Amino acid sequence: MDCNTCDTAPAVVINKPDVVDVDLTITEKAKEMLSSAFGDDMSHSLLVGVLSGGCSGYMYDLQIVESTDQDCQVVEIDGFKVLVPNATSHLLDGIEIDYIDRLMGGGFKINNPNASSSCGCGESFS
Amino acid sequence: MGVVKLDAYVLIVRGKDALKLINGLSTNKVEASCSTVFTTNAAKIIDMASVIVTDDFIALVGHNPYKEDLLAHISQKILNQDITIGDATASNNVYLSTTEITPPGSVTISHTFRGWLMVAPTSVEITTNMSQSEFDDYRVENMIPMQGFEITPKNHPLACGLGHLVHESKGCYLGQEVLARMRSRGKQGKELVRLPNPVENATTVGKKNSLVIQRVKNN
Numbered sequence: 001m002d003c004n005t006c007d008t009a010p011a012v013v014i015n016k017p018d019v020v021d022v023d024l025t026i027t028e029k030a031k032e033m034l035s036s037a038f039g040d041d042m043s044h045s046l047l048v049g050v051l052s053g054g055c056s057g058y059m060y061d062l063q064i065v066e067s068t069d070q071d072c073q074v075v076e077i078d079g080f081k082v083l084v085p086n087a088t089s090h091l092l093d094g095i096e097i098d099y100i101d102r103l104m105g106g107g108f109k110i111n112n113p114n115a116s117s118s119c120g121c122g123e124s125f126s
Numbered sequence: 127m128g129v130v131k132l133d134a135y136v137l138i139v140r141g142k143d144a145l146k147l148i149n150g151l152s153t154n155k156v157e158a159s160c161s162t163v164f165t166t167n168a169a170k171i172i173d174m175a176s177v178i179v180t181d182d183f184i185a186l187v188g189h190n191p192y193k194e195d196l197l198a199h200i201s202q203k204i205l206n207q208d209i210t211i212g213d214a215t216a217s218n219n220v221y222l223s224t225t226e227i228t229p230p231g232s233v234t235i236s237h238t239f240r241g242w243l244m245v246a247p248t249s250v251e252i253t254t255n256m257s258q259s260e261f262d263d264y265r266v267e268n269m270i271p272m273q274g275f276e277i278t279p280k281n282h283p284l285a286c287g288l289g290h291l292v293h294e295s296k297g298c299y300l301g302q303e304v305l306a307r308m309r310s311r312g313k314q315g316k317e318l319v320r321l322p323n324p325v326e327n328a329t330t331v332g333k334k335n336s337l338v339i340q341r342v343k344n345n
Binding site for chain 2: 009010011012014015050051052053054055056057058070071085087088117119124126
């Protein structure tokens with residue numbers, strides 16, 4: 001295998017999924033927690049993304065951000081701005097953002113109708 | 127022993143996230159060149175691949191009939207990561223030598239558990255001097271599983287003699303929960319064994335012995 005051969009290797013066409021206009025909901029408890037996280041500064045947004053990895057193939061990625069360089073769609077719910085990267089919109093349409101208030105396994109939780117299974121710790125889904 | 131030509135694909139994976147993606151989708155801890163197994167979330171095999179890490183790219187060398195399934199699997203997981211994949215299968219031939227040899231400079235050689243894997247541009251002639259039955263016998267005597275024989279989508283890695291490619295502590299990867307549970311409970315269901323001929327349902331038949339995947343006796 002020489003590098004010239006590899007440089008000219010025909011690119012594999014990777015079929016990117018269609019971008020979906022994401023519809024999502026946020027539970028009252030999650031809104032309460034987001035209010036507390038944002039404080040008075042509602043210029044921040046909640047970025048809900050998906051990374052590959054974990055025991056089931058995909059992992060959620062939640063971040064509070066001022067801005068992002070990802071190509072995102074903005075969903076506004078009751079004054080909260082939620083950013084969803086277009087590259088992962090097909091995996092996130094219809095999700096509910098919830099907050100579970102308990103010591104173990106607590107925190108923001110995504111209920112995803114697109115997930116056929118999730119791993120034991122709930123961190124990843126497929 | 128000698129050299130045999132394999133029916134193999136050569137995929138060239140580039141981008142800063144390439145190694146992370148391959149590591150997250152396969153059973154071995156992929157930090158450098160090694161062999162690893164891509165599995166489904168039910169831990170069934172998609173393919174076993176030799177990963178050759180160079181400064182510029184990562185080459186995945188696996189079993190050609192399984193290429194499309196592996197590509198479909200990997201493609202779904204790329205999302206917005208910095209990864210491109212090229213297919214260099216048509217411009218390279220892949221050989222396996224059972225002994226260490228020194229090939230021409232343009233040939234990439236990688237030592238694997240099966241032997242010395244050589245990826246050669248099609249312009250380079252490498253002489254094969256081992257018949258399929260001799261190679262099968264080499265595999266039987268050394269308990270080396272092969273795609274299409276023992277390594278198939280029906281099996282999980284522990285069942286077909288690839289336990290050494292399933293890292294115990296690397297963390298999450300697709301199929302990890304199932305494999306970790308099998309190991310922790312000591313119940314892997316089936317295992318690869320070598321038995322003297324004749325062997326019923328043998329996966330590979332050798333001169334004196336054969337390989338077979340059978341239910342673990344004490345499970």
